[in-house]
Amino acid sequence: MNKRSIVASRYVPKRALWNKYILSYSLDGNVSDKNQTSFLAVKKALFDAFHDWEMNSCFDFIDVTPSQKSDIKILFTNDKINHKDCNRKFRGTAAHAFYRYHKKFPAHIHINNEIFWMESKKPSGSISLKTVLLHEIGHVLGLYHSDDQKSVMLVLEKQLMLFGYLSILVILFKCENVGEFKVDDSEWKCTDMDTAKLEFKVSDKFKSEIEIFYQYDICNKCDLIGLKRINPSINEESSVIIDSYYGYVFNVSSISNKISICQNLKYKNFGECGVYSLEINDINDCSIKRLQNPKRPNVWLLLGVLIIACFVLICNLIEKKEKKLREFLIRIVRSSRVKNLEDINVNELEEVIVPEQVKVKNRLHSLDTFRGISLFLMIFVNYGSGGYKFLQHVPWHGITLADFVFPWFLWIMGFSIPLSTNSLLKKYPTKRLKIFKKILIRTLKMFFIGIMLNSRFGVMLENLRIFGVLQRIAICYFVVATLELFLYKDIKIDDSKKGWKLFLSDVIWSKFHFIFVILIAITWILLSYLITVPGCPKGYMGPGGLDQGGVYYNCTGGIAGYFDKIIFGKSHLYQRPTVQKIYKTTEPFDPEGFFGIFNSVVLTYLGVHAGRITIFYKNQKTQIILWCLWGVLCFILYSALTQFDMTNGWIPVNKNLWTLTYSLITGCSSYLIFAFLFVIIDVKPYWSGNPFIYLGMNSILFYVCHSVFATTFPCQWIVSNKHLPKLLMNIWGAFFWTLMSIYFYKKKWFFNL
The missing domain is CATH 3.40.390.10 (Collagenase (Catalytic Domain))
Structure with a gap:
């Protein structure tokens, strides 16, 4: 079709111009x-x-x-x-x-x-x-x-x-509809999640045109943006559709005489599908009233939790029934007298009476379960988490459930490193270079798979994103595994030690490891707070964009963002950071960029030390106590550095920047969660870890699979833009890969790098 200007022609109705959102x-x-x-x-x-x-x-x-x-x-x-x-x-x-x-x-x-x-x-x-x-x-x-x-x-x-000057909103709910859309719609029907209708009622005291400005309340010292102009002399209803998840700050002013009518009108109680009225009665007399009660979509989360609990319960009941069936068949075979032994097919007999178990290395079931739970939650979040924003990544400072999942992976990986290193060096004490080669090859494999995932939607090489989740895991693995390999020495447990010396024997043994990790943390602090980025204040860790009135517009991420742009170039960074919607940033920013590696290594090493505890202390009670103590220590350090304020403390909690406090609070949760799982799975086997344990045994494989097949049936398909169908769909996506992991376990298919 030849190119034609819109000025000269009209679109054909329902023409599919875009195949993406x-x-x-x-x-x-x-x-x-x-x-x-x-x-x-x-x-x-x-x-x-x-x-x-x-x-x-x-x-x-x-x-x-x-x-x-x-x-x-x-x-x-x-x-x-x-x-x-x-x-x-x-x-x-x-x-x-x-x-x-x-x-x-x-x-x-x-x-x-x-x-x-x-x-x-x-x-x-x-x-x-x-x-x-x-x-x-x-x-x-x-x-x-x-x-x-x-x-x-x-x-x-x-x-x-x-x-004249027109600043109006258009209402467009369905992308496939092509036609005329009005600014105001008195017969509005709530068809999308997280939307609410805000009507405007202006007193007849005002004769000249007024303008309403807005901003999200989480936007730190941001300039307000024009939302609506209303001419009171025209007696008509006026409204806009807003995002009901966020709280807002409104300002109202007169256009003709530039008089401020109302300032800093705050409202946080917008609800999905609710109808609200911003009433402008007089100067300094503005209020927001609820005209129609909103829906309560959060109640569907209880249904989601119940579905997941039932899924876990069913998996465990099936597991117990299988064991009882196998035991019953074994008793039958043993009690029966077979006259002609040659008629017995031995292979078929073994398939019937031998439990279908995979011979794997002696491993902590609680660790596999923790890894599986983390991957289950990651799949649920990556598939959309039911559209619930408070389950998704936080825009900048702060932390949500989604922000814990990736750090848990790093901590778990760190836990496994001393166990494997100790085992390898006992078998091959003089072959450290050979082990290092294995570490290097595994790192390169993981990094390359991560780059492949970045290009799965098609990409030009000049715009290929370099970093990502697997790339960060690969680098942290390389640094920490290399540290463990070359600083390793024979572990000799002295039972004669008593008191604090006994409980610090692991720390004393690994003092050089700790010195190295502490230096990494100090280096990050010095670089973050002492280096001045061009056009930005020293120590700036904000989102840029509209933050601080837009003074530091291009300073997204401070030194972290600047460092990545200088080394890799803007085109090779993540182009849609979580901060973009709120702060209207234009600079790309990579949450898995190079600068965040510092504190990721710190977190990984916290996992390393948790694993080393199992080597030094064979008493399970001692292990549990030490894990809990380290969790409490991490929380104390986190509290001190944040001053109990995740946003305005000395070092804010930020997943995008991967701050030190972010590593500490996620490390704290890792210690305590694992200690709990260790008790109920390995110490007192109240639970086998089923079904999450199977997902944890093949974590890399199913992380890759869930990413590659994220938009394909039967993993996911398009549903209506409501919380309930999206929640059910995203839970099903996590269930699907969990069931696949069980199938792979039964078939004895394991993927290792």
């Missing part, structure tokens, strides 16, 4: 117009326009650099410049939009740089850039022009004439 955009070339609009002002207009669409559509948008491949390209240009891909003269119009005519070519938005553009207010002779962007973005997403004066897709010339 996450679209990237880039501002290409120089920003130049007759008003000399600043680059930051243009970027802010872009952020606001794309954010409005993101808030009210199923699309998410990523801001990428011009050098990177993008789905939508925005250019400031004029009639004197010819463009090979999309070329059409403006002839006095403000902008053109070109839809994506082929999957290899991006959509284009061309902005006329011969016009006086303004970001917000509209003096004589200027046009609001955000107004035009809202309209043109609608076109590249697949919308018609509209004749409705309330629609953002109103023909642009009429829109500018009627409304």
